[in-house]
Amino acid sequence: MLQRLLFGLIAVASLSLVGCAHSPQQLSPQPKLNAQLAPVGQGQQVVVKVVDGRPSPSLGTRGGLYPETSTISVSGNDVVPKLQAQAEAAVRLLGFTPTANAYNAPQLTITLAELKYQSPKDKMYVTEATIGATFRADVANAGRRYSGRYGASLDQRFGMAPNQETNTKLVGDVLSDALTRLFKDQTIGQVLSER
Numbered sequence: 001m002l003q004r005l006l007f008g009l010i011a012v013a014s015l016s017l018v019g020c021a022h023s024p025q026q027l028s029p030q031p032k033l034n035a036q037l038a039p040v041g042q043g044q045q046v047v048v049k050v051v052d053g054r055p056s057p058s059l060g061t062r063g064g065l066y067p068e069t070s071t072i073s074v075s076g077n078d079v080v081p082k083l084q085a086q087a088e089a090a091v092r093l094l095g096f097t098p099t100a101n102a103y104n105a106p107q108l109t110i111t112l113a114e115l116k117y118q119s120p121k122d123k124m125y126v127t128e129a130t131i132g133a134t135f136r137a138d139v140a141n142a143g144r145r146y147s148g149r150y151g152a153s154l155d156q157r158f159g160m161a162p163n164q165e166t167n168t169k170l171v172g173d174v175l176s177d178a179l180t181r182l183f184k185d186q187t188i189g190q191v192l193s194e195r
Contacts, residue, residue, distance in 0.1 A: 024071045029172030040189040041095030045102040050084040052076030059117035090183040106141035133178040139191045146191045152177035
């Protein structure tokens, strides 16, 4: 009798574990520029602006048995000021002086075009995810314009469903890589430095 009762309890416990839903995660990534940049400017002012061009703060879901409850999101209000600070730091490294507004100054607009998190939809357990970020840069200076798209992605496998801290770091790493690729495009500095 005791054995049957224990077996019944174990069966119920394992069923409730399988049916566990992941709760939503609101991430606050810390993107960081991770490259040395060669200065090409002579202290000229550059208007630097970062905008969130995504249609939604949602990156996707973590999958699992109930994917609709496991959304992952990054608020534009949270990430844009951090990206702005990193972009201004990068512009300084390039030898320019970032400014919010200057008449006739060259302009650099960076748009966060995409930020996504995809897990397999058909699996009960979250064992992998593909995380991607894409930026668009638009440079305008003295009638010349230049645009580029810069992306980074990461395929990550997990032994167990990733927690909020893990996902925050992974999304931050992908944002950092994409932003670094943008500023390593030497044409951006060249167009900004033209007089």
